[in-house]
Amino acid sequence: MLMEAIQESLGIIEGKETEGKDNILRELEDGSQMMVINFYPPCPQPDLTLGMPPHSDYGFLTLLLQDQVEGLQVHFQDQWLTVQPINNAFVVNVGDHLEIYSNGKYKSVLHRVMANSKKNRTSVASLHSLPFNCTVRPSPKLIDQHNPKRYADTNFDTFLAYVTTREPKRKDFLDSRKLTSVCVEEKEIK
Ligand SMILES: O=C(O)CCC(=O)C(=O)O
Numbered sequence: 001m002l003m004e005a006i007q008e009s010l011g012i013i014e015g016k017e018t019e020g021k022d023n024i025l026r027e028l029e030d031g032s033q034m035m036v037i038n039f040y041p042p043c044p045q046p047d048l049t050l051g052m053p054p055h056s057d058y059g060f061l062t063l064l065l066q067d068q069v070e071g072l073q074v075h076f077q078d079q080w081l082t083v084q085p086i087n088n089a090f091v092v093n094v095g096d097h098l099e100i101y102s103n104g105k106y107k108s109v110l111h112r113v114m115a116n117s118k119k120n121r122t123s124v125a126s127l128h129s130l131p132f133n134c135t136v137r138p139s140p141k142l143i144d145q146h147n148p149k150r151y152a153d154t155n156f157d158t159f160l161a162y163v164t165t166r167e168p169k170r171k172d173f174l175d176s177r178k179l180t181s182v183c184v185e186e187k188e189i190k
């Protein structure tokens with residue numbers, strides 16, 4: 001439902017029944033889901049640490065349920081903005097796969113969690129993407145002469161190989177998938 005609205009916003013008209021190998025609505029039906037439960041104990045000196053360092057999420061969309069203790073911050077226009085908890089509401093975060101699929105039209109959100117000096121904080125994050133054996137690539141419907149492909153194809157193996165060789169930081173996995181303008185030009189010439 002969310003993804004259908006996102007596709008519509010991108011101008012992609014595609015139902016689950018539409019033929020073609022890149023039908024992500026169909027692939028998402030049997031997609032992957034990773035559920036992460038985070039518990040942040042109180043920290044006596046919150047200014048010396050973070051609950052969770054800045055990162056962007058693996059996957060298309062993350063549905064996040066946070067309790068009433070604030071802590072989540074998103075990076076927007078060079079500032080960290082606190083996401084105020086709303087009772088019984090999900091925060092929906094754009095993940096790296098949606099940035100790749102939309103060829104950069106949607107940006108995955110850089111976020112972090114602050115430590116709290118007095119209260120425990122709990123959150124439940126549900127990360128949704130294609131099945132682990134599927135390739136995530138910019139939608140062919142968004143690529144043409146004026147809009148070259150901006151990201152390399154990726155899959156779960158590529159991601160695992162990346163995170164097992166280095167400490168994940170900020171949006172560096174996504175940065176590793178970006179095609180530089182030189183690559184884009186070379187591909188266009190070929
Ligand atoms: O605890 C939060 O609010 C965010 C957790 C998070 O970013 C994650 O699990 O990826």
Ligand SMILES: [Fe+2]
Binds near residue numbers: 111125
């Ligand atoms: Fe996250």
